[in-house]
Amino acid sequence: MSYNCSVCEVEITIKEKEYSLKNYNAALFRTHQCKTSNDESSNEETSTSGYSQSWVPSVIKGRIAETIVEELFKSLGFQVYKYGMEHSIPGITDLLRGVKDDVATNIRKMPDFVIFKNDRAHFLEVKFRKSGAFTIKDLDPKGDYPYHNALILLVSKKHIKCISYQELKDEKEITPTCRNYLGNRKEFETDKETIKEYIKYALKFFETVD
Known part of the structure; x- marks a missing residue:
């Protein structure tokens, strides 16, 4: 069984x-x-x-945010592949138990998705924060995040915003009032109206989240 x-x-x-x-x-x-x-x-x-x-709500919120982002990029014409450790290497968690070398660290910190369009690929790390705020300390508190070309998508109750790891490292951050909207990112050819539709989904799912 x-x-x-x-x-x-x-x-x-x-x-x-x-x-x-x-x-x-x-x-x-x-x-x-x-x-x-x-x-x-x-x-x-x-x-x-x-x-x-409260781990169950936390996991559920993260999974909903990932699903919204996944479906959004599919609707924008991207090929979207789940890239996280549990998806890419099933069972690897057992093998890495107690292992603390650089390779193990890189595997544990694998981004959530890799997306492709027009011969370009991007790593995406998806986060949910009800506060709408995100800094380098949220992603890389020890200064050992290995995916320096990753883009971080922050889903909140009101917006989907995007910032690169390099921008975070340069002490930039996402705040509730900043204009780091996904539709403004030069890395993507995005349809802002489509993004707005998926923001509505985020509002629907997260409007009562504490």
């Missing part, structure tokens, strides 16, 4: 299923178990075991 992660539907072992049900009340691939202690939810209220009590 096979078991699947309730978030990404990757096949998991019975031991993974039993462990995650015991500790997180859901069947989870180890990548998503790790997110409970490493993502932004780790800054929120935690239980006596040290894990966030």
Whole structure:
């Protein structure tokens, strides 16, 4: 009998299923178990075991943001491929347990998507922040983010904004009032009206998010 992660539907072992049900009340691939202690939810209220009590909403919000971005770029004529560690190398989480070298770090920090259009490729890292703010510390607190050509798409309750890793490194940032709109990025030939339609989807899904 096979078991699947309730978030990404990757096949998991019975031991993974039993462990995650015991500790997180859901069947989870180890990548998503790790997110409970490493993502932004780790800054929120935690239980006596040290894990966030609000990890489920955090994972769901991230998955919705990724889906909105994925479908948006498909509608804009891009080829979109999931590129994150759990999608590109299923099972690699087990192999990397306890490994802290540069290669392992690069794999763990793989962007969410790689997109293609007009013989150009881009790495995309998708984030959701209800605050609409994002800085270099949110992406690269240790100064070891390896994908220096990545673009970060920030989905919030009101906008989809974009900034490059290099811009973040140069101490630029996304704020609720900045004009780093996705439709203004020179890297893409984008249709602003299409982007507005997907912003409406974001508003619909996130309007009641705390």
